[in-house]
Amino acid sequence: MPELPEVETVMRGLKQRVLGRRLAAVEVLNPLVIAGPADDFAAGLSNRSVAGLRRKGKTLAIELEGRNGQPSCYLLLRLGMTGQVILTPQELPLQPHTHVRIFLEPGSEEIRYRDVRRFGRLRCCTSQELETIWDRLGPDAPEISEAQFFEATRHRYGSVKSWLLNQQMLAGLGNIYADEALFEARIHPLTQPARLSAASARRLHRAVKNVLKRAVNRQGTTFRDYLDIEGRPGNFSVRLKVYQRTGQPCRRCGRPIRRLVIGGRSTHFCPHCQPRPRRVAVPRSSKRVARKPQY
DNA sequence: GCAAGCCTGACC
DNA sequence: GGTCAGGCTTGC
Numbered sequence: 001m002p003e004l005p006e007v008e009t010v011m012r013g014l015k016q017r018v019l020g021r022r023l024a025a026v027e028v029l030n031p032l033v034i035a036g037p038a039d040d041f042a043a044g045l046s047n048r049s050v051a052g053l054r055r056k057g058k059t060l061a062i063e064l065e066g067r068n069g070q071p072s073c074y075l076l077l078r079l080g081m082t083g084q085v086i087l088t089p090q091e092l093p094l095q096p097h098t099h100v101r102i103f104l105e106p107g108s109e110e111i112r113y114r115d116v117r118r119f120g121r122l123r124c125c126t127s128q129e130l131e132t133i134w135d136r137l138g139p140d141a142p143e144i145s146e147a148q149f150f151e152a153t154r155h156r157y158g159s160v161k162s163w164l165l166n167q168q169m170l171a172g173l174g175n176i177y178a179d180e181a182l183f184e185a186r187i188h189p190l191t192q193p194a195r196l197s198a199a200s201a202r203r204l205h206r207a208v209k210n211v212l213k214r215a216v217n218r219q220g221t222t223f224r225d226y227l228d229i230e231g232r233p234g235n236f237s238v239r240l241k242v243y244q245r246t247g248q249p250c251r252r253c254g255r256p257i258r259r260l261v262i263g264g265r266s267t268h269f270c271p272h273c274q275p276r277p278r279r280v281a282v283p284r285s286s287k288r289v290a291r292k293p294q295y
Numbered sequence: 296g297c298a299a300g301c302c303t304g305a306c307c
Numbered sequence: 308g309g310t311c312a313g314g315c316t317t318g319c
Contacts, residue, residue: 001299058300081299082317097317117316119300158310165300175299224298224319244298263311265299283311297319305312 002079003058004141004172005215006226006234010085011055013229014062014111017087022049022105023064030099033115035123044124045075045102056134057141057171060085074130080119086112087229116225141172142212149205153193159281160196160204161189162263172212176221176243179268181207183242189260189267190280214239242268 002010026045031038048064051072055061062075077085090103090110100113100122113122125133139148152169153160163169164178173181182189184207187200196204215221220234223244227233241251246259250270260267263283 003300078300080301080316116318117299119316121301156309162310167301264313266297281310299316302315303313306310307308 001081001174001176001223002083002220002226003174003177004055004212005177005218005236006220006228007055007058007060007079008216009219009228009234010079011053011060013087014050014060014085015053017229018050018062018104018111019053020050021107022047023102024105025103027101027103028099029101030118033099033113033118033120033122035121041122041124044073048073055140057137057167058174059134059137059171061130072127074125074127076123076125076130076133077113078121080115080117080121082117082225083113083115083120084225084227085229086114086227086231088112111229137167137171138169139171141170141208144170144205146202146205149208150196150198150201153196153201156193157281158192159189159262160187160191160193161265161267162281163193164208165263165265170208173208175265175267176223176240177208177211177215179243180211180241183269183274184211186274188274188276188280189262189269191277192279192281195277195279242270244268 023045026042028034028038028042034041045064048067050062051065052063060077064073064075066072087109090108095114097116098112098114102111104110156163161178164173181204185203187204215236218235219228220226221236222233223237242257245257245268247256250257250273253272255270255272257268258271
């Protein structure tokens with residue numbers, strides 16, 4: 001699942017391999033993964049050179065030079081759950097679920113977008129549209145200051161787990177790193193953000209940055225689908241302490257890791273190392289059930 | 296049946 | 308406006 005470290009790894013790969021090259025032609029095999037009309041998408045990108053690469057949260061932007069006096073534009077990529085960006089020689093056979101091909105010049109390589117579950121989206125946008133889209137996201141997780149982080153937890157009464165996944169608070173975390181950061185900070189996932197002390201918030205802020213930094217250094221996590229642009233898996237998987245380790249011994253205390261569903265997301269934590277606070281976030285539906293008269 | 300990011304719509 | 312459930316999707 002491409003979260004910030006995986007997207008960062010893809011971006012670094014593209015920076016090395018496609019910066020300065022021209023998108024000679026764009027072929028959309030499945031318009032479902034394109035936001036807006038596929039024809040406009042292909043026409044908008046074709047015959048432009050890659051001028052730069054940017055990332056905010058899990059979103060990747062490929063900056064394309066202006067052509068014929070037009071301003072520059074961006075190819076915006078959101079990989080969703082199973083999206084892959086692959087740099088490959090054009091002659092290699094297409095793998096199933098390949099939805100977009102972008103032919104590069106000079107050379108005989110292409111960028112392929114492959115996405116089994118098709119939750120990802122590609123779009124062509126102006127720099128103004130890019131800003132609008134990115135303004136809807138909170139600060140990029142590695143950039144957020146401790147003060148900003150703490151401030152964002154105030155008056156938030158859902159679970160800290162859902163809060164970490166909310167891209168408007170903080171951009172870049174998905175299910176893997178949210179669980180890992182909470183474990184590292186020793187915070188129970190059902191804790192209400194508003195009830196985090198300054199000290200707990202500081203631990204969480206540091207844990208988020210730490211986990212992301214370590215994962216970036218190891219080229220991300222491959223749990224099932226993620227591969228970088230050269231088809232290599234990430235190496236952080238072996239470092240995971242709680243994610244998908246239900247029933248296995250906690251690496252800190254040896255007690256079994258437990259699984260909870262929070263906000264519809266499976267959540268992995270150690271009940272001993274992440275003790276339940278006196279008061280936890282309770283979803284509305286459960287509240288409603290609890291309010292029913294008990295016979 | 297479960298995995299998951301993100302969007303939509305419902306509820307308070 | 309905050310929060311959450313549901314739906315999308317396919318392979319294991």
